[in-house]
Amino acid sequence: MSEAAMPLWEVFIRARNGLSHKHAGSIHATDAEMALHAARDVYTRRGEGQSIWVVRSSDIVASDPVDKDMMFEPTASKIYRHPTFYEIPDDVGNM
Amino acid sequence: MYSQGLIGADGKTHEDAAFLAAFQARIDAEQKIEPNDPMPEGYRKTLVRQISQHAHSEIIGMQPEGNWISRAPTLRRKAALLAKVQDEGGHGLYLYSAAETLGVSREEMTEQLLSGAAKYSSIFNYPALTWADIGAIGWLVDGAAIMNQIVLCRCSYGPYARAMIRICKEESFHQRQGYEIMIALCNGSEEQKELAQDALNRFWWPSLMMFGPPEGESVHSNQSMIWKIKRFSNDDLRDKFINASVPQAEKLGLTIPDPDLKWNEAKQGYDHGEIDWDEFWRVVKGDGICNRERLKNRRRVDRDGAWVREAAMAHAQKRAARTASARIAAE
Numbered sequence: 001m002s003e004a005a006m007p008l009w010e011v012f013i014r015a016r017n018g019l020s021h022k023h024a025g026s027i028h029a030t031d032a033e034m035a036l037h038a039a040r041d042v043y044t045r046r047g048e049g050q051s052i053w054v055v056r057s058s059d060i061v062a063s064d065p066v067d068k069d070m071m072f073e074p075t076a077s078k079i080y081r082h083p084t085f086y087e088i089p090d091d092v093g094n095m
Numbered sequence: 096m097y098s099q100g101l102i103g104a105d106g107k108t109h110e111d112a113a114f115l116a117a118f119q120a121r122i123d124a125e126q127k128i129e130p131n132d133p134m135p136e137g138y139r140k141t142l143v144r145q146i147s148q149h150a151h152s153e154i155i156g157m158q159p160e161g162n163w164i165s166r167a168p169t170l171r172r173k174a175a176l177l178a179k180v181q182d183e184g185g186h187g188l189y190l191y192s193a194a195e196t197l198g199v200s201r202e203e204m205t206e207q208l209l210s211g212a213a214k215y216s217s218i219f220n221y222p223a224l225t226w227a228d229i230g231a232i233g234w235l236v237d238g239a240a241i242m243n244q245i246v247l248c249r250c251s252y253g254p255y256a257r258a259m260i261r262i263c264k265e266e267s268f269h270q271r272q273g274y275e276i277m278i279a280l281c282n283g284s285e286e287q288k289e290l291a292q293d294a295l296n297r298f299w300w301p302s303l304m305m306f307g308p309p310e311g312e313s314v315h316s317n318q319s320m321i322w323k324i325k326r327f328s329n330d331d332l333r334d335k336f337i338n339a340s341v342p343q344a345e346k347l348g349l350t351i352p353d354p355d356l357k358w359n360e361a362k363q364g365y366d367h368g369e370i371d372w373d374e375f376w377r378v379v380k381g382d383g384i385c386n387r388e389r390l391k392n393r394r395r396v397d398r399d400g401a402w403v404r405e406a407a408m409a410h411a412q413k414r415a416a417r418t419a420s421a422r423i424a425a426e
């Protein structure tokens with residue numbers, strides 16, 4: 001095929017007010033307006049959404065899974081960030 | 096999903112033992128694999144092959160039923176069939192995007208389908224000759240697809256599993272609308288009931304073939320099981336499908352076209368007659384009733400739509416250029 005590749009967009013849908021937008025999948029479209037139309041047709045045929053975001057996939061900056069340990073491992077040793085690290089007598093009650 | 100049977104995939108890997116062991120440990124711990132995670136090339140290739148075959152099946156699968164939209168007997172049936180065919184198109188799109196996360200482009204996959212290099216489920220190379228076929232397709236073909244797809248919701252590859260969950264939610268209406276058509280025909284005139292029986296006669300065996308050949312002949316499925324891409328053997332899923340379908344046929348008052356079908360008390364399931372795998376391979380290799388027509392249609396539709404895609408691209412580029420020059424002028 002000699003056709004130019006059509007840009008890829010990531011689709012995020014808010015199922016209900018009160019919830020955040022959640023990644024639903026992706027679609028191809030030439031521009032933002034058509035991306036919104038396509039996202040509506042492809043991902044909300046049964047009232048799954050109240051609001052749609054589309055973002056060009058190439059605009060998303062992602063962390064590299066290879067760096068996962070370097071990025072996230074240090075937090076595992078910082079148990080003092082969690083409430084259970086602190087000892088409070090039972091008779092103090094809920095805190 | 097319409098094809099669990101992965102046709103002609105190469106599941107070989109060349110990575111070193113430590114890498115493969117670490118990957119297998121993740122799989123065994125039921126961790127999902129996500130798009131940019133390190134993975135054996137064989138795992139990636141197997142998935143690209145399976146997901147794209149699956150996507151092609153959804154897309155080609157629109158044809159036999161789409162053919163009946165304009166001839167549906169009532170407005171209710173027409174609306175339902177239209178919605179179903181639209182869903183199948185959507186399934187194709189979810190799956191293409193899942194495959195794209197593995198580094199294959201939409202254009203490449205489309206090209207493989209149009210050139211005939213890619214496979215799709217053999218079931219769609221059978222014609223939908225009568226309205227009863229639309230009932231049988233929904234009941235049996237979507238029913239078989241659901242059996243396959245439910246287990247794929249637990250596939251080790253995250254994007255595929257997520258696409259399957261979305262698809263499964265949509266599938267149950269497909270099967271129910273088909274079975275409802277069968278009920279209406281079976282409660283109708285003698286001729287209508289004959290149409291229903293005839294549709295069952297033609298679609299029964301091809302539906303059983305949708306699960307793929309028994310594992311002994313299907314060399315690569317073992318590796319797929321180890322990688323938890325699939326979780327049940329073709330024969331296990333086929334048996335589940337038969338056990339579910341036989342009572343449904345009885346309710347309709349129809350006869351399954353298999354004289355050797357009988358209840359096996361010991362295994363609490365049905366034994367079935369010999370499946371004609373020669374026919375299966377003939378259809379897979381291009382010699383089914385509709386193979387040529389399906390591809391010819393797909394190519395025509397692609398050609399006919401090319402100007403729309405080109406115009407949309409040109410429009411988007413023009414608008415982007417205009418915004419850019421306006422910005423420069425303003426600065």
Ligand SMILES: [Fe+2]
Pocket residue numbers: 096153182183186262
């Ligand atoms: Fe489907």
Ligand SMILES: [Fe+2]
Pocket residue numbers: 183237240266269
């Ligand atoms: Fe379906």
